[in-house]
């Protein structure tokens with residue numbers, strides 16, 4: 221028996237295995253569109269063929285029944301059936317042609333907006349916000365709010381993710397920083413929720429930090445203005461003071477930790493949740509948060525729940541997770557996966573040492589300080605140190621890190637947003653998701669510890685299509701990872717010197733070297749105190765560098781010291797100096 225006959229009649233269920241088809245799509249961006257297109261077209265063709273042949277089968281059966289019962293009308297009946305059949309065939313062919321034309325139009329539109337999709341039967345992208353009304357019956361309050369906020373046209377991620385979610389499809393999406401992902405998941409949520417909750421939580425948005433949760437909460441409120449949605453932010457106060465057995469809530473925004481506490485301690489029921497969004501999803505699946513996220517996903521037991529994952533960085537393991545977790549999900553990528561925003565001018569500056577960094581930042585601010593400027597360092601200790609140094613220069617500087625109280629953190633963010641603070645020094649606590657309007661420059665004072673940290677940090681500027689600038693300082697210790705940044709710069713359209721691209725690439729994860737403290741005070745080697753060594757020999761204090769008295773006396777020299785430091789003949793003073801180059805010694 222041939223293989224053909226063995227598999228005759230078996231049809232590959234593309235709908236069921238849509239995710240697997242997507243997984244086997246070639247990663248080459250240029251060919252993926254055509255491939256997806258052909259998968260969809262194959263599917264549609266199969267469906268049409270199936271429909272036609274099943275109609276034929278049905279007709280065959282009917283006509284034979286007719287033949288059995290009414291042989292007199294046999295010829296006339298079969299003739300009219302044939303006509304109907306021909307008509308049906310014409311109709312389905314017409315339908316197929318229409319569908320193919322639509323697919324073609326969608327593909328052309330996606331290509332023009334740099335949108336890449338994979339999955340079965342992906343909904344057409346939105347061309348405008350008006351289409352929300354004509355095709356999806358969007359309530360007028362939402363359109364009014366968007367217009368008031370100055371949102372004239374949907375961004376590419378909104379164009380594709382909104383119709384996907386509105387058609388009850390799960391999705392995981394990757395789009396550049398500042399490209400409007402928040403509205404991409406909040407808009408369909410508001411449109412689908414319609415009636416308000418009488419009891420229980422209907423939709424959840426999980427954010428990795430309290431700052432981002434607060435910002436998303438405020439955004440939701442703006443989009444929902446004029447409608448009586450119950451939108452709640454899981455604050456400490458709400459967590460401690462609420463009776464979660466009666467908790468009518470349309471949209472709940474929380475960090476994973478607080479939501480987990482609410483479900484564990486306060487028995488918050490998540491079984492009625494209809495929509496679950498994991499914002500900054502790759503961060504949420506990192507070891508520190510994974511346990512809580514996993515438990516929350518398991519607690520959302522509603523079988524018709526629609527889940528979605530959004531981020532500007534989508535590592536492969538998150539894609540695997542998404543496919544494992546979701547049913548028939550659509551994958552949406554805007555631009556290229558894990559790419560820095562193209563609107564940011566990126567620059568690398570070699571400072572040699574830690575001391576060099578402080579000189580470089582001072583010099584840069586002395587030449588031109590164009591606030592607001594966000595400066596990232598690798599630890600809270602360093603944030604405090606740098607803040608102390610810059611405060612000397614009469615710069616309105618503030619600091620934000622995890623050691624501060626919630627109130628202090630909120631004040632730091634608010635003052636920076638209100639431009640009361642010119643320079644905000646931060647740890648990675650505000651590197652993701654935060655939308656500080658109009659940041660002119662991000663300075664990576666300390667080299668970021670991973671590609672995703674780099675993309676998210678610099679993505680605080682150049683948002684919503686505006687231009688921005690990012691400067692990354694690097695020292696000898698950071699050189700092994702330079703090539704990674706150079707690649708990210710090149711892929712987002714920045715000019716990169718050729719010597720940088722020729723460097724070796726090293727795996728870049730958790731690069732946080734121990735750095736010298738940030739200080740203009742001279743490093744004074746240890747003073748040995750008078751101590752009795754075990755062998756009983758007493759030592760006198762040894763001073764290797766001058767103490768405060770000596771420093772003062774140098775500043776106000778005595779007469780004899782003045783004589784000693786008299787003018788020296790100044791001829792042919794040409795010491796050997798290091799060569800003039802921005803390239804580090806490699």
Ligand SMILES: Nc1ncnc2c1ncn2[C@@H]1O[C@H](COP(=O)(O)OP(=O)(O)OP(=O)(O)O)[C@@H](O)[C@H]1O
Pocket residue numbers: 370371372373374375378395396397398399400401402403531532652653654655679683684
């Ligand atoms: N359609 C639109 N038209 C104009 N502005 C928009 C539109 N959509 C969003 N914005 C604005 O763009 C900015 C960035 O949006 P948002 O914070 O949602 O970006 P994001 O993609 O989530 O960024 P990140 O990856 O950094 O979290 C916000 O100030 C928002 O108000």
